[in-house]
Amino acid sequence: MSAVSQAVARRRSRPARSGREPLWRRRDRRWAVVFLAPQLLGLLVFLVGPLGFAVVLSFMEWDGLGDASWVGLDNFRAQLTDPAFGRAVWNTVKIGLITVPGGLVLALLLALALHGVRGRTAYRVVYFLPVVTSSVAVSVIWQMILGGGADGILNGTVQDLFGITLPDWLADPTWVVPAIAVVTIWSSLGLNVVIFLAGLATIPTNLLEAARIDGAGPWQTLRSVTLPMLSPTVFFTVVVSVISSFQAFDLIYVLVNPDHNEGAQTIVYKVYQQGFREFHFGLSSAAALILLLLTLLVTAVQFKAQKRFVHYES
C-alpha cells in the first residue's frame, strides 16, 4: 500500500487524456470532499483531536481537577525508568508473542484441514461461536474453568483424575500470560479461520493443478503454491492481530483483574491505572503514546518485512 502503488493504480484506473482539465475532474474534487466529509470529520473530532490533547497532556502533570503544569519530558523519563512499566511492556509483548503466532498458526492449520472437507459448514459454525459471544461473557465463563484453584473445573478435574496439581492460572503471575493467550485465541480463532478459508478459496485451481502435473507432493504444493498465494491474507491478519493484541483490555480486565496479578498488567492497563485510578493523566498519556509508538514501529517493521515474505500477484 505504498503511495507509489496507489498512484500507479490510480493512473491505470483513469483513461489517459490530454489537454485541458476536463470539467468532470474539477467536479471530482468537490465530490471527493463530499464523500470524505463524514468520516474525516469524525476522525478529526473523535480520534485526532483527543490524540492531540493526549500528546499535550503527556508533557504535563494534571490530576484531572486541579491546575495542570508543564513538566517537559519528565513523564516519559519516569515511565522509561520505572521497572513496573518495563514489566508492563514485556507483558504486552509476551501476550502478543503467544497470541498472534499461536492463534494464526492454529487458524491456518484448521483452515487447511477444513478446506475441501465434507461437513465444513458444521465445523465452521462451531469454531465461529465464540466470536459472536461478548467478551465479558467469555471472561465469566473462563473464570469458572481456569479459576477456583483446586476446586476449579480444570484444575480440580485434573487433580481428581491424574493427581497432578496444576498452577493457579489466573492468580499466578507467570501462568496468567498463557491463560490470557488461550482465552484470546479461543475467542478469535473462528474469525481467523473464516478469513483464511476465504483466502484459500481465491487461489486459482489451475495453479494447484499445474503443481500436481509437475509432480509436486501435497507438502511441496503447500510450500510453493498455497502458502505464497495465501501470504497477503496472512499479512493482513498479522497486522490486525498485533494491533488488537497490543490494545486488548476488556477481556483481560474482566477475566483476571490485573489489580491482583502483576503478570496481567499490560501497557493499556497502566494507562488505565495511572490515569483513572491514580489521576496522573500526564503519566498515563505518556504511557499511551509509548504504546502508540511501539505499535507504529512494529507495524512499520511488518510492512518492511512483507516485501520479503509476502507474495503479491502483479
Place this chain on the structure above:
Amino acid sequence: MSAVKRRTVLAAVAAAVALSVSVSACSGSGGAGSTGDAKDGKVTLRWSTWGSAEDMAVFKAFTDEFTRKYPNITLKLEPVASYEDYHPKLITQLTSRTAPDVFYVGDDYIGKLVADGVLAPLDEQLAGPLSKSRPTDFFEGIYGGAKKGGVTFGVPNDTNPEVLWFDKKALAAAGITEDPAALNEAGRWTMAKYLEMNAKLKDSGRYGSIFWNWYGANYSLVNGFGGKVWDNGTFVAPSDPKARQALRTLADGYRDKTFASADLLPEGNSAATQFVKHKAGFYAGGRWVIEGIDKGGDRESYDVVPFPSQTGEPIPGAVAASYLTLNKDTKHPKEAFTFLSEFVSKEGQQLRLKGGSAVPSIKGAENLVTEGNYPAHARTFLDVRDKGFANYPDEVAVPGLTKAINDHLMKIWEGKVGFDEGMTQLQSLVDGMKGPKG
C-alpha cells in the same frame, strides 16, 4: 520515504488543528452539574453509588418515602456495578463538570476529592434548620478523611466495622475449648491467646485466620499489638517497633499458612467458601459475612469477636466507611442537601439498611444490627464502630496510596520480598508518593 515524511507532517498539522479545537472546547463556560430544570418548581436530582443489582434494590423503599415527602424532587440513581470502576468514572465526570448532584465517595478516595475542592462544605447546613441530624450524631472516628481543618465535606452513609468472625466447629475440631467471645467479655481476649488458637488451628490442618489485604485487617492488627501506623503526618509502620512486630507476625503467618489472604484465594473457592466449609477458624470481615454464611446453611456455628489486644482491653478497630458528599457545582444546593440529610438521617438509615448487611453510621439506629439476634454477639459490631477509626486522613489524601501500600504488603505476604527489605521499600514508597504532592 518521502511519502512517510509527508504523512507524518500532515498528521502533526491535523493533530495541532484538532487540538486547538478541543482546547477551545474545554475552555468554554463550565458548570453543567445537573440536568434537571426548575421550570415548574420540579427538580431532578442525580445521585450515584456503586453496588450489585441486589444492593440497588434496598434504595427503593427510601426513594419511595422520599418522593412521597418531597413531591417536587425526583431522584435519579446512577449506579456503577463495581467499586473499582466507580471512582474512575466519578473523576471523569468531575473533570468535565458532569458529575451528579450528590454522590458516594469511598474511604480511600475521599481525601483526594476533599483536597481538590470539588466537594461542598457541609457544616453550616448540617447545623441549620433543613438538617435532619446533627454532626455529633455520627461517630467522630468514622469521619476519617471527610473532615479537613475542622470542615466537614462528607457524612458517613453507613459503616462496616472489621471484626473477627469465628467458627465454633473449626475451633472445637482443633481442640480449642475456650470461646473467644466469652474471653472478650471477661477482658481476657489477648493477642497471645489469639495467636495460640491460630497455631492450634494450623496444626489441625486448617487456616488459623483469613484476612483481606486491606487497612481494615492490617491496621487492626497493628493496633492490637499497640503499634502506630501514622504519626504526625509521617508513615511510621515500618519503623515503629510494635507495628513492625505486628506486620512481621502477619508475614510469618502468611508464609507458614497459618493465615490465608482472601485476595489470593481463587474465585469459586473464595474466603467465604473456605469459611463455611469449616476450613478456617477465624475470618476477618464486616457484617456482610452473614451473606456467605447463609449460603452455607450452618448459621449457629458462627459468632464474632473484636480484634484482640495485648492486655485484653478493647482497642480502636478499623471501620470501613463510605461518605455521601455534595457536588460543589450543583445547581440545586438546597434540594441536594435535603436529600443528603434525609439519606444519612436515622430514619433514612432505617429504611436503607433494613435487611442489608451494613451497620448504621448514626446513633440511635442500633436496632438494625441487634434485632435479628444474629450473630450472638452482634453488639460487637456496635462496640467496634463506636470506638473505631476510618482509614487515616494522611493516607487517603494521596490518591492510590492506600492501594500502593496494600500492593506492596501483598508482595511481602507472598514472600516475593524479604520482610526487612520489604519494610525499607515500603517506607520509601510511601515517602515517595507523599513527596511530590507535598
Place this chain on the structure above:
Amino acid sequence: MSNRRRILLHTGLTAGGLVMLFPFIWMMLTSFKGATQMINDPLAWLPGPWRPQNYPDVLGEVPLGRAYWNSMYIAAVTVVATLLTGAMAAYAFARIPFRGSGPLFGLFLATQMVPAQVTIVPLYIMLAKLQLIDSHLALILPAVANPFAVFLLRQFIRAVPVELEDAARIDGASRWTIFWRIILPNIRPGLWTLGIIVFLASWNSYFFPLVFLNTPDLFTIPLLLDSFHSQRGGVDYGLTAALSAMTVVPMLIAFLVGQRKILNSMASSGLGGR
C-alpha cells in the same frame, strides 16, 4: 485422501470442536445450579437439584429486555452509519483522484493504532460539551469514525472493474449515482463482512458504555454482566451464568439462522485477498 486419514482428520476436528463448545456447555449447566451446590460441590457436572429459578431471579433483578433493545439498536445504527460513511470515504480514496489522497489515507491508517484508553478523557470532555453524555449517541458517533472500515472497503472497491464505472459515466451518471447504483451493489460481501465486525464490536463494547452511560435504563448488555459480582462475597455463578446464557443464546441462534449468509459472504468477500 485415504479413508484412514479422513477419519483421523474428522476425529481431530471434532475433538477441537468439543474444546470450543465445552465452555458453552459448562455455562448452560452452571446456569441451573444453586449457590449452595456451587459452594459445597463445585466440580459437579450436573446441577443437583436443577434450579430453573435462576432465570426468573435474574430477570427480576436486572432490566434485561431493556438492555437487549439498547444494545441491539445501538449496534444496528452504528453498523448502518459506518457502512454508509465508510464506503463513501473508501470510494473517494479508491476512485476519485485528488491531491493529498495518499498521505490522508496514511493518516487514516495511523489513527487506527491509537488505543481507546488514551482518548477517553478528552473524548469525554468533548462529548460533555456537546451534551451527549448519558445518551446513546455518545457510543454511536465515536464508533462510526472507523479507519479500519475505510481501509477494508477501499480494498473491495478497488476490485470493482473500472469499466462498469466508465460506462455509467458516459451515460451521464454523477459520482453519487455511480456510488449508489454501481459500487455499493458490487461490494455487498464486503459490506456484510464489515457489518458483522462492526456489529460485534458494538455489541461487546464494555469500557465506553461503562464511562459514558449513567442511567440504568440506557445500559447495554455487557454492563449488566457485572451485576452479580458482589464486592466481597464473591460471585453468584449460578445467576451470572444464567444471565450470560440469556445474553449469549439469542446471538447464537441469530448466528445459526444466518450463518450460511454470514460465513459465505465473509468467505466470498476475499477479506484476505489482494
